[in-house]
Amino acid sequence: MTIRVRFAPSPTGYLHVGGARTALFNYLWAKKNGGTFILRIEDTDEERSTEDSVAQIYESMRWLGLHWDEGPVRQSDRAALYQEALRKMEAGGHLYRAFDTKEELEEIREQARLEKRNPIYDRRALRLTPAEVQAKLDAGVPFVWRFRVPDEGATRVPDTLQGEGECVFQNSEIGDFIITRPGTIANPGGPLYNFCCAVDDAEMRITHVIRGADHLSNTARQILMLEALGAAIPQYTHLPLILKGGKKMSKRDVDADGRFPVSVSARRDLGYHPEATFNFLALLGWSFDGEREILTRDEIINAFSLDRLSKSNANFDEDKYLFLNGWYTRHLPTATIVARVRPFLEAAGFDLASRTDEWIGGVVGLEIERCKLLTEFPEALRYFFAAPASYEEKGAKKFFTPEGLALLEDSAARLETATDWSHDGLEAPIKALAEEKQLGLGKIAQPLRLAVSGRTATPGLFEVLHVLGREETLSRIRRAVEVMRAAAP
RNA sequence: GGUCCCAUCGUCUAGCCCGGUCUAGGACGUCGCCCUCUCACGGCGAAAACAGGGGUUCGAAUCCCCUUGGGACUACCA
Numbered sequence: 001m002t003i004r005v006r007f008a009p010s011p012t013g014y015l016h017v018g019g020a021r022t023a024l025f026n027y028l029w030a031k032k033n034g035g036t037f038i039l040r041i042e043d044t045d046e047e048r049s050t051e052d053s054v055a056q057i058y059e060s061m062r063w064l065g066l067h068w069d070e071g072p073v074r075q076s077d078r079a080a081l082y083q084e085a086l087r088k089m090e091a092g093g094h095l096y097r098a099f100d101t102k103e104e105l106e107e108i109r110e111q112a113r114l115e116k117r118n119p120i121y122d123r124r125a126l127r128l129t130p131a132e133v134q135a136k137l138d139a140g141v142p143f144v145w146r147f148r149v150p151d152e153g154a155t156r157v158p159d160t161l162q163g164e165g166e167c168v169f170q171n172s173e174i175g176d177f178i179i180t181r182p183g184t185i186a187n188p189g190g191p192l193y194n195f196c197c198a199v200d201d202a203e204m205r206i207t208h209v210i211r212g213a214d215h216l217s218n219t220a221r222q223i224l225m226l227e228a229l230g231a232a233i234p235q236y237t238h239l240p241l242i243l244k245g246g247k248k249m250s251k252r253d254v255d256a257d258g259r260f261p262v263s264v265s266a267r268r269d270l271g272y273h274p275e276a277t278f279n280f281l282a283l284l285g286w287s288f289d290g291e292r293e294i295l296t297r298d299e300i301i302n303a304f305s306l307d308r309l310s311k312s313n314a315n316f317d318e319d320k321y322l323f324l325n326g327w328y329t330r331h332l333p334t335a336t337i338v339a340r341v342r343p344f345l346e347a348a349g350f351d352l353a354s355r356t357d358e359w360i361g362g363v364v365g366l367e368i369e370r371c372k373l374l375t376e377f378p379e380a381l382r383y384f385f386a387a388p389a390s391y392e393e394k395g396a397k398k399f400f401t402p403e404g405l406a407l408l409e410d411s412a413a414r415l416e417t418a419t420d421w422s423h424d425g426l427e428a429p430i431k432a433l434a435e436e437k438q439l440g441l442g443k444i445a446q447p448l449r450l451a452v453s454g455r456t457a458t459p460g461l462f463e464v465l466h467v468l469g470r471e472e473t474l475s476r477i478r479r480a481v482e483v484m485r486a487a488a489p
Numbered sequence: 490g491g492u493c494c495c496a497u498c499g500u501c502u503a504g505c506c507c508g509g510u511c512u513a514g515g516a517c518g519u520c521g522c523c524c525u526c527u528c529a530c531g532g533c534g535a536a537a538a539c540a541g542g543g544g545u546u547c548g549a550a551u552c553c554c555c556u557u558g559g560g561a562c563u564a565c566c567a
Contacts, residue, residue: 010567045566102565109563118491119563144565162494173492175563182565193567216493217562240495241561248561283501283516290503291515310502312495313560320501320517330530369530395527430526445526457528 003035004207007061007068008197010042011053014263015060017316018212018242018249021281025239026210027066028282028304038204039068043076044196060264064274065297073204075196082191085199085229086145086180094228097143098125098178099136120175121146142182144189147225149174155220160237160306162213167238169220177221198222202231210306213238213313214248237306240285240313249316260318271344271374273332276325284317285310294327326372334361337368341377348378350385363467366459384467387476388454391483395446395456400484404447407437408484411448412477421470426462451480 007023009015015023030037039061043049058072089095098121105121112119125146128136136143150171157167183189191199201209201222209219216238226233241248244262255261261270267277275297282300283293286309295303329337338361345352345360352360367380391400414429430448434441445461452473458464465473 008567012567042567048566098565100565105565112563113490116490120491142565157493167493169493178565180565189565192565197567212561213494214561215567218567220493238494243560246559280501285501287502289515293501293516307506314502315500317501317517323517326530367529370528427526434526441526443526449527455528459527459529461526 001207003030003033004038004205005030005035005210006038006040006071006201006204006206007066008040008042008200008211009057010045010048010193011050011057012045012048013053014255014265015057016249016262017264017267017277017281018262020060020064020066020264020277021242021284022211022239023061023066024064024278024281025237025286025304025309026208027068028301029208029210029306030069031301032304035207036069037067038073038206039071040073040200040204041071041075042193042196043074044191044193046076046190049076056263056265060268063268064264064278070204073200075191075200078196078200079190081203082196082199085195086191089147089225089228090145092228094148094225095145095179096126096148096176097133097137098146098176099128099141099143100125118173118175120173121177123176126176137185140184140186142184142189144178144182145180146176146178147195147221147228149176149221149224155223157216157219157223157236158233159216160235161240161309161311162216162238167216167220169217171224174220174224179225194218194221195225198225198229198231201234202226202229205232206234208237209234210237210239213241237309240310242284243313243315246315269375271340271376272321272325273328273340273374275332276321276328279328280321280324284314294324322372329371329374330368334365337361337364340374344374344378345381348382350378350381366463366467369459370457383453383455383458383464387472387479388452391450391454391480392456395450396487399447399450399456400480400487405481405484407439407444408447408451408477408481410437411444412474412481415465415470415477416474418470421466423460423462423466426465430462447480448477452476 005026007026009019009023027037029035041054041057043054061068086095108122109119126148153171155169155171155174157163157169158165159167177194179192179195181189181192197218198221219236219238223233243249249262255263255266261267264277268274278297279295279300282295282304286304288295288299288303288308335357338357341364342352342360363381363384364377367377371377371380410433411430414433415426418425418429420426430444431441434444437444446456449458449461449464450456452468453464468476
């Protein structure tokens with residue numbers, strides 16, 4: 001039997017990293033087994049679904065390389081299918097109409113709370129006589145369809161991960177759930193999530209449902225409907241949840257924290273790599289061998305298996321994500337990094353018109369070990385595009401002293417007579433100066449570094465001077481000297 | 490409150506199913522040392538965990554029970 005899995009997001013917000021991980025595991029399971037990965041958009045909630053979200057979900061999945069084999073299938077296009085399933089279940093005696101108002105239902109819940117019971121519908125609609133039902137229908141009283149859960153027995157959710165192979169729910173604890181929005185005969189209410197999900201899983205012949213553990217109790221209901229429909233029950237894998245601050249990631253206020261947003265697109269905009277994200281997400285609840293953690297897409301696909309999934313919830317480890325991103329920044333081909341950094345440099349307003357990819361690659365290469373996120377490059381590279389507007393305060397205090405000033409002027413004098421502006425050609429005269437002064441190279445280099453870059457931490461000083469060129473270097477030193485004189489006359 | 494799920498270093502985890510090889514392995518983070526013109530990268534090293542209590546067993550991180558803790562669900566959302 002060929003494996004068929006689906007990722008079924010609701011477009012009520014941007015795809016977040018938790019959803020992306022669910023999509024990833026479905027994708028991996030399909031790829032590993034030569035199966036089919038289906039994308040299904042669960043947009044039955046017209047109020048909350050937006051086209052913007054739909055577009056962003058596609059975009060984020062493509063960015064991560066989670067290409068789907070079938071779909072996207074939109075539930076909003078499948079009304080006829082749900083209508084047919086509804087008729088089938090009704091004919092089987094699995095459904096009944098309920099005319100209760102929101103207020104009545106709230107009362108039932110409140111009562112249950114007081115009695116410390118699970119709030120379960122009391123089936124008052126089921127006690128209506130056929131004549132009473134007909135009267136309400138004739139009067140146009142809105143109703144919803146409820147699924148009649150069997151009185152006895154239990155519903156077993158076959159799960160590869162949670163429980164000991166299955167999770168058991170007593171039917172008496174489930175309660176007759178609602179499967180449509182309120183409507184009338186003339187104007188029927190639309191189908192609800194649980195219902196569509198079960199119908200679609202059956203219709204699409206889904207073999208494995210891999211989704212978050214927050215769906216565990218829904219699954220019992222979906223299995224009940226699947227049985228009523230006479231459909232096969234897929235194998236379920238309820239993934240442990242990704243926690244953020246000890247709580248489930250919330251769809252709302254997705255990107256409330258600008259530094260640690262949860263939407264995939266916001267992460268991309270912050271300069272995270274798809275490779276790092278793919279790798280990191282795969283390791284969130286799954287492990288390769290417990291030793292290796294930096295893995296290629298193919299290695300992950302080949303090694304992926306459901307039985308190496310963890311059962312317990314995982315905190316979203318920002319430090320590790322950032323570390324991995326830094327690793328990929330350092331190890332991805334330079335051309336890739338340059339292509340990805342370019343837009344960030346442009347956005348920062350740097351003039352790239354006269355800059356070749358080779359030149360950009362050069363300066364990116366110099367700063368790459370100090371940058372984990374692509375968004376860090378503009379600030380890191382700023383001094384290659386413009387003379388420092390200010391000098392690092394701590395460094396200025398330490399190196400812009402009378403002694404530092406003298407050293408800077410001496411350095412400038414040596415550099416002015418330098419004929420060879422290569423790394424070695426620059427190093428030689430400065431080293432000679434250090435020896436004459438009986439100082440460590442750092443003593444000379446630090447004031448120079450600060451003068452040309454405004455910073456106390458940069459790549460090798462002579463590489464920097466080489467890139468800046470003679471004129472630019474000397475003019476920056478002159479400016480620094482002026483600033484120093486002005487500050488301490 | 491009810492139902493369900495989960496429980497190894499601060500965090501992500503390996504080991505658990507098939508008890509002894511575990512003085513519990515790796516990674517991130519932290520700290521120290523080395524490399525070094527600075528920062529970073531890299532290298533080396535350190536501190537750091539089987540939630541608690543009962544069983545079963547010659548022997549338990551591994552099996553069973555209880556307690557405790559954490560999470561999810563508890564919509565005419567998905």
